[in-house]
Amino acid sequence: MSNFSIEEQLKEATVQAVKDLFGAEASTEQIIVNDTRKEFEGDLTVVVFPFVKFARRSPQQTGDAIGAYLEEKFDFITGFNTIKGFLNLSIAYSHWLQIFNAICKEENYGQHPSTGKKVVLEYCGPNTNKPLHLGHIRNMLLGYATANILSAAGDEVHKVNIYNDRGTAICKSMLGWQKYADGATPESTGMKGDHFVGKWYVRYATEFGKEYKAWQETAEGQKVFEDWKQDEKAVKKTLKEIEAAKKKAKKEGKEIKAEDYTLQNYFFKKVYEQTYMNTYSKLGAETSEMLRKWEANDPEVRKLWKMNNDWVYEGLQETFDKLGVDFEKDYMESDNYLQGKKVVLKGLEEGLFYQKEDGSVWVDLEDMKLDQKLLLRKDGTSVYITQDLAVAENRYADYQMDDSIYVVGDAQAYHFQVLKGVLQKMGKPYADGIHHLGYGMVFLPSGKMKSREGDTVDADDLIAQMVEMARELTEEQGKVETLSKEEMEELYRILGLGALKYFILRIGAKKSFVFNPKDSIDFQGDTGTYIQYNYARSQAILRKYNSDDYKQAFSFDNGIEDLEKELIMLQYKYPSVILEAATNYDPSIVTVYAYNLAKTFSKFWSAHSILGNSDEKVTAFRVALTANNARIIKSALNLLGIEVPNRM
RNA sequence: GGCUCCAUAGCUCAACUGGAUAGAGCGUCUGACUUCGGAUCAGAAGGUUGAGGGUUCGAGUCCUUCUGGGGUCACCA
Numbered sequence: 218m219s220n221f222s223i224e225e226q227l228k229e230a231t232v233q234a235v236k237d238l239f240g241a242e243a244s245t246e247q248i249i250v251n252d253t254r255k256e257f258e259g260d261l262t263v264v265v266f267p268f269v270k271f272a273r274r275s276p277q278q279t280g281d282a283i284g285a286y287l288e289e290k291f292d293f294i295t296g297f298n299t300i301k302g303f304l305n306l307s308i309a310y311s312h313w314l315q316i317f318n319a320i321c322k323e324e325n326y327g328q329h330p331s332t333g334k335k336v337v338l339e340y341c342g343p344n345t346n347k348p349l350h351l352g353h354i355r356n357m358l359l360g361y362a363t364a365n366i367l368s369a370a371g372d373e374v375h376k377v378n379i380y381n382d383r384g385t386a387i388c389k390s391m392l393g394w395q396k397y398a399d400g401a402t403p404e405s406t407g408m409k410g411d412h413f414v415g416k417w418y419v420r421y422a423t424e425f426g427k428e429y430k431a432w433q434e435t436a437e438g439q440k441v442f443e444d445w446k447q448d449e450k451a452v453k454k455t456l457k458e459i460e461a462a463k464k465k466a467k468k469e470g471k472e473i474k475a476e477d478y479t480l481q482n483y484f485f486k487k488v489y490e491q492t493y494m495n496t497y498s499k500l501g502a503e504t505s506e507m508l509r510k511w512e513a514n515d516p517e518v519r520k521l522w523k524m525n526n527d528w529v530y531e532g533l534q535e536t537f538d539k540l541g542v543d544f545e546k547d548y549m550e551s552d553n554y555l556q557g558k559k560v561v562l563k564g565l566e567e568g569l570f571y572q573k574e575d576g577s578v579w580v581d582l583e584d585m586k587l588d589q590k591l592l593l594r595k596d597g598t599s600v601y602i603t604q605d606l607a608v609a610e611n612r613y614a615d616y617q618m619d620d621s622i623y624v625v626g627d628a629q630a631y632h633f634q635v636l637k638g639v640l641q642k643m644g645k646p647y648a649d650g651i652h653h654l655g656y657g658m659v660f661l662p663s664g665k666m667k668s669r670e671g672d673t674v675d676a677d678d679l680i681a682q683m684v685e686m687a688r689e690l691t692e693e694q695g696k697v698e699t700l701s702k703e704e705m706e707e708l709y710r711i712l713g714l715g716a717l718k719y720f721i722l723r724i725g726a727k728k729s730f731v732f733n734p735k736d737s738i739d740f741q742g743d744t745g746t747y748i749q750y751n752y753a754r755s756q757a758i759l760r761k762y763n764s765d766d767y768k769q770a771f772s773f774d775n776g777i778e779d780l781e782k783e784l785i786m787l788q789y790k791y792p793s794v795i796l797e798a799a800t801n802y803d804p805s806i807v808t809v810y811a812y813n814l815a816k817t818f819s820k821f822w823s824a825h826s827i828l829g830n831s832d833e834k835v836t837a838f839r840v841a842l843t844a845n846n847a848r849i850i851k852s853a854l855n856l857l858g859i860e861v862p863n864r865m
Numbered sequence: 866g867g868c869u870c871c872a873u874a875g876c877u878c879a880a881c882u883g884g885a886u887a888g889a890g891c892g893u894c895u896g897a898c899u900u901c902g903g904a905u906c907a908g909a910a911g912g913u914u915g916a917g918g919g920u921u922c923g924a925g926u927c928c929u930u931c932u933g934g935g936g937u938c939a940c941c942a
Contacts, residue, residue, distance in 0.1 A: 266922060594940045601942050631937050741904060742890040750904050757902060823906045
């Protein structure tokens with residue numbers, strides 16, 4: 218790629234100019250090269266302010282001096298002008314053509330040579346007690362696209378998944394099934410496995426709610442509340458919270474039911490639920506009992522557990538396939554949670570951690586501006602972070618990676634800081650390469666998604682809905698009657714998923730956004746569909762041209778059109794766009810690029826005739842431009858996990 | 866309260882990591898050749914970049930003080 222990097226050539230030329238003209242040593246890093254703004258003459262612009270002090274002249278004079286020098290010494294520069302300290306340089310169109318000819322010859326244009334860097338990228342991270350929702354979709358699209366982009370930038374990338382396949386939540390879904398399902402299975406009900414299990418998880422929550430509500434009326438429940446009311450400080454704090462919650466609900470335009478905000482109801486709902494679950498609840502006791510049995514390897518419970526999880530895996534795999542994401546390896550929390558304990562004890566032995574009198578193990582991360590963190594409970598069992606330490610270690614044994622990327626919601630930013638901190642303290646070779654790729658939450662118009670209450674956008678539903686919308690729109694417009702039924706179905710899938718993926722990936726990862734299922738996603742304007750449409754039209758041109766004559770090296774005596782040059786400049790940027798997206802772990806850079814490419818091509822399409830030229834060479838050239846553009850659009854969209862249709 | 870992320874046109878998002886007059890799409894309004902695909906193209910209107918201060922040739926971008934919002938600060942995962 219670097220052999221035709223025009224920016225580098227220009228930077229080196231400028232360094233030489235500054236040296237010869239002003240006797241000053243500049244480095245290429247100091248030199249800023251931008252695209253020239255459309256309203257000025259020129260292609261590339263050098264910012265001259267950095268050299269003004271060497272030159273001891275005005276920006277205008279400095280720019281003119283450098284410009285004159287460059288124009289004289291370098292053939293590829295054909296003209297210049299200096300405006301307000303910006304040196305605009307015109308690049309010979311023949312030079313752009315050379316670049317274009319070189320791009321056309323490259324097989325995997327955009328793919329960078331190997332960096333030798335190994336990267337493990339973890340994404341998705343489902344629980345085995347419920348199906349995936351919109352948040353997971355954002356996660357998977359980000360993770361999958363980032364992995365592709367890193368590969369294109371030359372890294373060796375391993376995509377892995379981590380299943381949270383044990384613990385209280387999974388016991389709840391198991392218990393829900395055991396108590397209420399009456400032996401039903403996904404097969405017997407025709408339900409997708411993950412939805413089936415999720416159903417019993419929700420059922421558990423409902424039954425627990427009933428039990429809890431009933432208990433609140435009992436003398437025991439009332440006494441708990443009355444006792445708590447004696448604690449003035451706690452009551453005061455809670456009253457404040459209630460006011461805040463009310464205000465918030467009002468702001469979000471939610472209906473306010475007075476009974477939700479009485480002190481008693483709020484106390485039971487928000488303050489006391491966990492305690493009730495652990496002390497009085499029958500269902501809660503059964504859950505803990507099941508968890509204990511699971512940890513003790515009770516055969517019955519393990520069998521139930523395996524059945525529960527296998528149902529979920531099967532269901533999830535279907536969703537992964539539909540979305541087009543994949544994993545090289547699955548890590549299971551259940552395989553790692555015990556090992557984490559050993560890791561911690563070893564660190565304790567080495568004096569990296571300390572033990573409190575009750576036997577719990579802690580790490581002091583205050584020198585990293587983090588807190589004291591618990592690593593092992595007083596009963597010796599592990600917490601969330603303990604198992605992540607083990608997973609990290611196992612992963613290193615598997616891959617010896619330089620970088621580990623965790624695609625996990627922003628809510629866990631603190632957790633990953635701590636994880637990295639602990640691993641650094643332990644002197645692990647992979648610690649510094651840990652990077653948390655966080656992303657903002659997806660909200661519904663009604664607020665946060667709550668899976669326990671079934672208030673979510675289900676991943677499978679959403680995908681189906683998008684495909685359906687693509688169908689309706691296509692039929693409405695009476696398009697592509699020439700396709701067979703299967704081809705049509707395939708097209709709807711490509712269009713629906715393309716719109717969904719583009720819509721989500723074009724938003725910077727850090728931003729939270731509100732997803733409105735009602736007016737959902739556009740198929741017009743800055744959308745995946747627009748770019749796909751662009752590709753389909755290009756294919757139509759190629760079909761019509763129906764020849765390989767465009768595969769040749771071009772040169773013209775009379776120059777080329779501005780839009781043609783603009784397209785070449787954009788196409789030429791593709792590799793550096795990939796690199797930028799990779800260093801920032803940011804797929805949205807690729808979406809923006811793909812859109813610009815499509816937009817510029819659309820302009821070109823309407824401004825010039827591609828096939829109908831008297832000069833066959835011009836036609837061949839424009840077809841070559843079209844083919845190249847289509848190739849890059851396809852490649853860029855594929856990086857994002859978006860497919861392209863040949864007709865639509 | 867500590868830490869952290871976010872705030873740009875009515876709405877959804879950009880802005881090449883400090884560069885020129887802040888750009889797109891949606892929505893609104895106006896237009897597009899009997900010729901390559903109108904899911905398109907051309908144009909109009911729409912902005913004190915949440916507020917103030919600072920750093921410098923230059924700030925949406927960096928520093929700082931506020932304001933508003935999200936997240937987090939569990940022997941939950």
